[in-house]
Structures are given as C-alpha cells and as structure tokens.
Amino acid sequence: xxxxxxxxxxxxxxxxxxxxxxxxxxxxxxxxxxxxxxxxxxxxxxxxxxxxxxxxxxxxxxxxxxxxxxxxxxxxxxxxxxxxxxxxxxxxxxxxxxxxxxxxxxxxxxxxxxxxxxxxxxxxxxxxxxxx
Numbered sequence: 565x566x567x568x569x570x571x572x573x574x575x576x577x578x579x580x581x582x583x584x585x586x587x588x589x590x591x592x593x594x595x596x597x598x599x600x601x602x603x604x605x606x607x608x609x610x611x612x613x614x615x616x617x618x619x620x621x622x623x624x625x626x627x628x629x630x631x632x633x634x635x636x637x638x639x640x641x642x643x644x645x646x647x648x649x650x651x652x653x654x655x656x657x658x659x660x661x662x663x664x665x666x667x668x669x670x671x672x673x674x675x676x677x678x679x680x681x682x683x684x685x686x687x688x689x690x691x692x693x694x695x696x
Contacts, residue, residue, distance in 0.1 A: 566663045567670065569605050575667055576674075595678050603674070605663060612674055613658035614681045619646060620653075621692045628691040635687060639680040641673060655688075657681050 573591055576584045581596040591603040593612075601614040622628050632655075636644045647656045657680055659673045 567605055567610060567665070568663075569603075572603065572605060572610070572670065575670065579671070582674075593674060597678070597682070599678050599681055601674060601677055601681075608663055610661050610663055610665070610670065610673075611658060612660075612677055613647075613656050614677055615649070616644070616655040616657055616681065616684055616688070617692060618652055618654050621694060622655075623691055623693055628688060631688065631691065636684070639676075639683050641676045642680040642684075644684065657684055 569586065569589070569591055573584055573586060576582060576591065576593060583594040585592040585594075587602075589604065593601045593603060595601075599614060601612050603610065603612045619625065632644050636642070641659050642657050643659070645656050645658060646653050648654075657677060659677050661669060661673050665673075
C-alpha cells in the first residue's frame, strides 16, 4: 500500500499517546511530552521532522556543526539539517522513508524521532545561548 496523509492519519490516530492534527499538506503530531513533529507525504517519500532550535540561539555555529557531523549518527534513523521557516533558520531533526513502507516502520520512524529529539537537545544544549 502506498501511504498518503489520509491513511497515515488513520494509522496514527490509533496511537493513544499522540495528538494528530491535519494542517494544509501535512500532519502535526504531538506526543505526551509536548514534542511536535510534522509529517509530509509525497509520491515516493514520507518526511517526518521536528524543530530543534533556532540557528540564532547557537553560540558558535561552526563548532556546533562540527559536533553534529561527528555525533548525529549515534541516534538511529534521524538526520539533522538547517531549514528556513518563517524567515528564520532552524536546526531540524528528520527521518525519511518510502511511501511503500510497512505501518510498523512508519510508527518506528516517528517514535524514534521523538526519542532522538530529546537526545539531541540534551547533547547540544551547551552550544546554545539559552535553554531551549
């Protein structure tokens, strides 16, 4: 089965500790710890991402980027990028999978992203000007 936002929402609605909202061309997923993720489904790929912190809160971008390049692979299934959102740049944690993925793989991707966001925030906190 190829996933689209409608059948993904049906699957995610069964997950008791998540709140799911449809927003334009994506799903907003909030977990019971207050973390948010956004899921986009394309023709061949599903992207699920979560904001980490604004680039403007980073003390030394070059130092943090070096640390990220050396450590992000320690957290499975999740990459980190910088994305422009509303005129500001943010560090974003993301996972990507095929629209042909099994439902268990889709759920694992989202669950792992939520776990990894907390780990990334803790790991990179010393590089931020303020607590995020």
